[in-house]
Amino acid sequence: MTKAGKTSTDIHMVLDIIDVLQASTRYDEFIVFSADADFTPVLRKLRREDRRTTIFAAGATSASYDASADLIVDLDAFIHDALGFDDEEAARETPNLESLLAQAEGLVWETVDNADQPVPLPGLTKILATRIPALPATEWAGKGTFFALLKSLPLDPLRIDREENTLLDPRRLNGHANGTTAARVVMPSGSPNKSDPRQAAQVADQLSRLIADEVAESNRPIAVARLAQLARAEFPGIEVTWLGHGSWKKLLESLRPPHVKIVWQQLAGWALDPDRHTLDLAAAGTVAHVSAADSARAAKVSRLLEAVDLPLLEPAKYRAQLEALSMALDDQPYVLTNVTKSMRDHCQRLGQPVSREQCLRLLRTLVYDGFNPEADPHGFEDLVAMTCGVIVSACDREGVPVDDADRFELLQWMTDQEAEAVE
Structure with a gap:
């Protein structure tokens, strides 16, 4: 150990992993107790060797490190489920x-x-x-x-x-x-395309009936991407031009299958029968019911949030969480589980429901990046500035380019304000 407290533990861990990987006994899973992104190449090698990988990190981790593991052990889940320190109320709702x-x-x-x-x-x-x-x-x-x-x-x-x-x-x-860049397969002779309008119209009519039948037989909404798979299977080569529309989405929007409604939620599409199906995906906590303009905004903000591993919640939900965090730190001593419960309850009262897990994720992100809940200023504006600063710093660390327009968009998103053009 050096005077600064640094050791060569990581090198010893890597050597041990390589030794075990080459051992006569096959080990199916490797668990790495570290937040150090230097282990990323090791995790990728284990994945190439068809081994499962799990990381447990009591600290902030990089996006590339997280993406290289099969499973990430959540710190709060470890405290509650493994160590047995649990609240009287479950910290996380059971998802669908x-x-x-x-x-x-x-x-x-x-x-x-x-x-x-x-x-x-x-x-x-x-x-x-x-x-x-x-x-x-x-x-x-x-x-x-x-x-x-x-x-x-x-x-x-x-x-x-x-x-x-x-x-x-x-x-x-x-x-x-x-x-080398992959090449697109040439459409087979006789496949539907725009050069034969009559054939394209016939295929479009058959495709509409196929979609209507699938929706009628399903007891839940069907992912638009799943319908694209069915279209490709039924009409080989259709994906080359999508009947001259250029994309599956544009082709789908040109069709009018009976008793079928296409709903765009969470930046994805779903086909449903409005008389029989309901679409409730709020449990995942991502953006829903977005217009084309909002979708463009969401795509910009999502790119920034991905760098710090935060979900793309609606602007009103982020504002509600930060307001709730400010109030919770005013009202009580800082205890992680109590504060996240207060945050969740406050958001529900505002009509912006979020899960306890989402509140925990936001608070931990701030704490891991230097926020001291017991000593640092925690007014709403202070928390907005801290959150945006953490996200921008993560983008810089992960190599995600950020300009002034991106910063402005992020600020507007976190404060639930309509974005305006930046001079």
């Missing part, structure tokens, strides 16, 4: 696992459809964990690991390339070896 699986399926398809090359699995892990925060909190919807979740979803014909550690659609992408 079926809803989480449906959201995960839709988001995976959306990510693959929007990508022009195979999707790296670490990046996909991060996308799911950030856009659907309840997934890692529920051990990937009860599946245990990200890979187990991925394999449980109906993603045929998508396949995992373990050599490249990516997820790809073999019908659109191939030859992504040695860093």
Whole structure:
């Protein structure tokens, strides 16, 4: 140990992991007790060797480090569930696992459809964990690991390339070896396209009936990305031009399936029968009911929040949480569980319901980045400044570019104000 208290423990841990990895006994899971992002290459090597990885970090971690692990042990869950120090009231509400699986399926398809090359699995892990925060909190919807979740979803014909550690659609992408850009498959002769308007109209009519039948037979809303999968399976090659519309979303908007309504929530689409289905995905805590303009704002802010691993909550929910945190620190001595309970209850009274887990996540982010709840100023404006500063610092650390317009947008989001043009 040096005078500064530094040791070579991390090097010894890495050497031990490599030794165990090469041992005659196969170990299926490695648990790393560290928040040090230097372990990121080790986690990725373990993933390439088809081993599960778990990290337990009592401190702030980087986005790339989190994305490289299959499971992140939540500190609060460890304190309550492993050590047995629990409140009389459960700290987290029981999420709807079926809803989480449906959201995960839709988001995976959306990510693959929007990508022009195979999707790296670490990046996909991060996308799911950030856009659907309840997934890692529920051990990937009860599946245990990200890979187990991925394999449980109906993603045929998508396949995992373990050599490249990516997820790809073999019908659109191939030859992504040695860093070359994947090439799109040429549409087979006779496939529907815009060059034959009569054929395209016939396919559109058949596709409308297919969507109507699927919705009629389903007892819940269907992810739009799932319908895209069915369209590709029924009409091979349709995805090359999407009947001349250029994207599945534009094609879908041109169709009018009977008794089907397309609802865009949480930055994803869902097909439902308004007379039989309801769409309640609020448990995941992400943005819902957004207009096109709000969706553009959300996309900008989401990029910043991802760097600090905070969910994309609606502006009113972030404002309510920060107001609630300010009031809670005024009213009582700082105890983590008591403060997060007060935050959640205050938000519910304001008509901006959030989960205890979301309150805990915001407060821990601030504390890990230097906020002292017992000594630092904690007025609403102080907390807004602290939160925005933490997010911008995380963006700088993660290499996410931030300009003045981004800072202004983030400030408006956290204070629930309408964004205006920046001079």
